[in-house]
Amino acid sequence: MKPLEDRIAKQVASIPRSGIRDFFELVQGRDDVISLGVGEPDFAAPWHIREAAIFALEKGQTSYTSNLGLPSLRESISKYVTKKFDVKYDPKTEVLVTVGVSEALDIACRALLDPGDEVIYHEPCYVSYSPSIVMAYGKSVAIQTKLEDKFALLASDVEAAITDRTKILLLNFPTNPTGAVEPIEELEKIAKLAIKHDLIVISDEIYSELIYGENGIDVGEHTSIASLPGMKERTILLHGFSKAYAMTGFRLGYSCAPHVLTEAMMKIHQYSMLCAPIMSQLAAVEALENGDAEVERMRKAYAQRRNLLLRKFRKMEVPCFSPGGAFYAFPDIRQFGLSSMEFAHRLLEEESVAVVPGTAFGPAGEGCVRCCYATAYDELEIALEKIGNFVSRLKS
Numbered sequence: 157m158k159p160l161e162d163r164i165a166k167q168v169a170s171i172p173r174s175g176i177r178d179f180f181e182l183v184q185g186r187d188d189v190i191s192l193g194v195g196e197p198d199f200a201a202p203w204h205i206r207e208a209a210i211f212a213l214e215k216g217q218t219s220y221t222s223n224l225g226l227p228s229l230r231e232s233i234s235k236y237v238t239k240k241f242d243v244k245y246d247p248k249t250e251v252l253v254t255v256g257v258s259e260a261l262d263i264a265c266r267a268l269l270d271p272g273d274e275v276i277y278h279e280p281c282y283v284s285y286s287p288s289i290v291m292a293y294g295k296s297v298a299i300q301t302k303l304e305d306k307f308a309l310l311a312s313d314v315e316a317a318i319t320d321r322t323k324i325l326l327l328n329f330p331t332n333p334t335g336a337v338e339p340i341e342e343l344e345k346i347a348k349l350a351i352k353h354d355l356i357v358i359s360d361e362i363y364s365e366l367i368y369g370e371n372g373i374d375v376g377e378h379t380s381i382a383s384l385p386g387m388k389e390r391t392i393l394l395h396g397f398s399k400a401y402a403m404t405g406f407r408l409g410y411s412c413a414p415h416v417l418t419e420a421m422m423k424i425h426q427y428s429m430l431c432a433p434i435m436s437q438l439a440a441v442e443a444l445e446n447g448d449a450e451v452e453r454m455r456k457a458y459a460q461r462r463n464l465l466l467r468k469f470r471k472m473e474v475p476c477f478s479p480g481g482a483f484y485a486f487p488d489i490r491q492f493g494l495s496s497m498e499f500a501h502r503l504l505e506e507e508s509v510a511v512v513p514g515t516a517f518g519p520a521g522e523g524c525v526r527c528c529y530a531t532a533y534d535e536l537e538i539a540l541e542k543i544g545n546f547v548s549r550l551k552s
């Protein structure tokens with residue numbers, strides 16, 4: 157018999173395991189560790205949303221739904237997206253409910269890519285982007301964004317990366333892992349490039365509720381590229397419930413896209429997932445219809461933690477640009493002469509604090525570590541004190 161390793165499809169064998177998971181295996185089973193690691197809200201989903209799921213079960217609502225998702229949920233999504241992003245989608249033909257943004261991303265890539273088609277995206281980025289492209293037989297083309305530019309994606313870099321094989325431009329603002337938001341002038345230039353070169357844009361807007369304005373407390377501005385002139389017809393807008401509503405375990409997301417693209421994605425979804433879980437869908441209707449106040453409560457809590465973190469890093473003289481969104485900070489640790497992996501390992505061993513090495517998000521992450529501040533304020537204070545001790549030792 158041939159070794160089982162030789163039976164694994166080449167595409168799958170070629171992709172690495174997630175650097176985050178690898179690092180967090182070291183943390184497993186250690187209850188002394190404060191984790192600023194995994195990008196998951198520390199809040200439970202708001203009670204009224206959980207209640208909607210419980211109520212669904214009590215009423216025996218345990219069936220499949222339409223492949224596209226419950227009509228009531230698609231109506232709510234369309235209404236919400238119109239209000240939030242100022243783009244109108246037909247709930248009957250342009251909205252698809254998925255098992256998280258993860259599934260939406262996967263089926264968007266599979267629906268669009270032929271072998272060798274290129275997808276441009278910006279690094280450091282969410283760990284799933286390149287694997288999702290490669291598993292759809294596409295070629296991933298990463299643009300390295302820079303700390304010096306506050307990790308904004310520059311239109312000039314996008315233009316330089318476009319070839320005649322480029323099919324998709326994949327964007328994520330606010331960005332995981334940097335918390336970067338895109339300056340509107342660059343976003344407008346990028347939209348013009350997408351039109352000029354006839355690209356499809358996949359815009360992952362999963363953190364778009366978690367935006368911090370100039371004073372670091374109020375809600376900041378967020379513009380979706382889908383809302384810019386000429387963009388709705390070439391954009392797949394991805395969004396979900398995991399972050400803003402603290403619903404990671406519900407596994408629910410959605411895509412909004414022109415009918416032809418929605419239909420192609422739906423075909424894959426239909427044969428692979430069939431539909432998203434009905435209890436999660438019913439909970440999501442409750443989230444969209446009545447969840448704004450809870451989202452704002454959590455956003456404000458993140459804003460306070462973000463500001464604490466920035467204050468403390470400033471005091472430690474560890475440069476950290478002010479992230480405009482999400483719940484991540486990406487401090488610059490280059491002064492210590494350690495790789496981001498060494499820094500994270502030593503911090504874990506010496507102070508029992510877990511952060512993620514920047515390189516887990518691509519080579520452009522070297523020199524930084526990701527600190528997720530979706531962690532209780534008191535815990536965060538302790539973690540920052542420990543990071544302060546560690547940093548002082550490195551400096552002395």
Ligand code: PLP
Nearest residue numbers: 195256257258282332396398409
């Ligand atoms: N997109 C980004 C940028 C993320 O950071 C994450 C999760 O961390 C996801 C998508 C996955 O989201 P979901 O839980 O909806 O699958």
